[in-house]
Amino acid sequence: MALPIGLTPFANQSRTAHAGVLVGGALACLLGYVGAAALLFELGALDHGAPDGPRRVASAVASLACWGFYAAAFARGKGGPVTDALVSPVATVAVVPTAFRWVAFGPAWGVFRDRIARFLFRPGLFVDAAVLILPGVVFAVGLLALWASRLDEAAIEAWQREHLSAAFRREFLEE
Numbered sequence: 001m002a003l004p005i006g007l008t009p010f011a012n013q014s015r016t017a018h019a020g021v022l023v024g025g026a027l028a029c030l031l032g033y034v035g036a037a038a039l040l041f042e043l044g045a046l047d048h049g050a051p052d053g054p055r056r057v058a059s060a061v062a063s064l065a066c067w068g069f070y071a072a073a074f075a076r077g078k079g080g081p082v083t084d085a086l087v088s089p090v091a092t093v094a095v096v097p098t099a100f101r102w103v104a105f106g107p108a109w110g111v112f113r114d115r116i117a118r119f120l121f122r123p124g125l126f127v128d129a130a131v132l133i134l135p136g137v138v139f140a141v142g143l144l145a146l147w148a149s150r151l152d153e154a155a156i157e158a159w160q161r162e163h164l165s166a167a168f169r170r171e172f173l174e175e
């Protein structure tokens with residue numbers, strides 16, 4: 001079973017290089033998350049029973065680092081056109097901070113169970129999701145808009161020919 005065209009990696013890229021982008025995005029997210037907590041608060045601020053404010057600040061910094069990394073990878077033609085723009089950063093910010101907290105402070109099964117059972121009744125979950133996604137999306141869109149504004153039409157077409165597969169160009173770009 002093949003990947004959908006939108007989820008395929010950029011052209012002329014090995015699986016190892018694609019996996020390297022995913023690892024790099026996870027490391028950027030982790031460094032932003034742990035670094036912000038360590039610099040601004042203390043690492044214990046990320047513990048399961050700690051107040052939400054410091055964790056949300058660290059999450060916002062992790063979001064900026066993660067989405068910024070994937071935006072730079074997109075501009076360089078590494079990773080994948082749709083995966084760098086949406087799929088990989090969302091998955092990364094959803095998994096990495098929680099995985100770090102579970103490794104550093106142990107699993108919090110009660111918190112996990114409460115979040116699943118009372119998903120719609122906990123507005124804090126929506127705030128957490130927004131903090132993990134919105135700052136990074138705004139930052140990535142700004143970076144990509146700045147990058148694209150510096151390219152002329154010929155450079156855009158050259159970038160598309162070099163980095164996008166023929167099937168992707170045919171499906172999404174050509175009219």
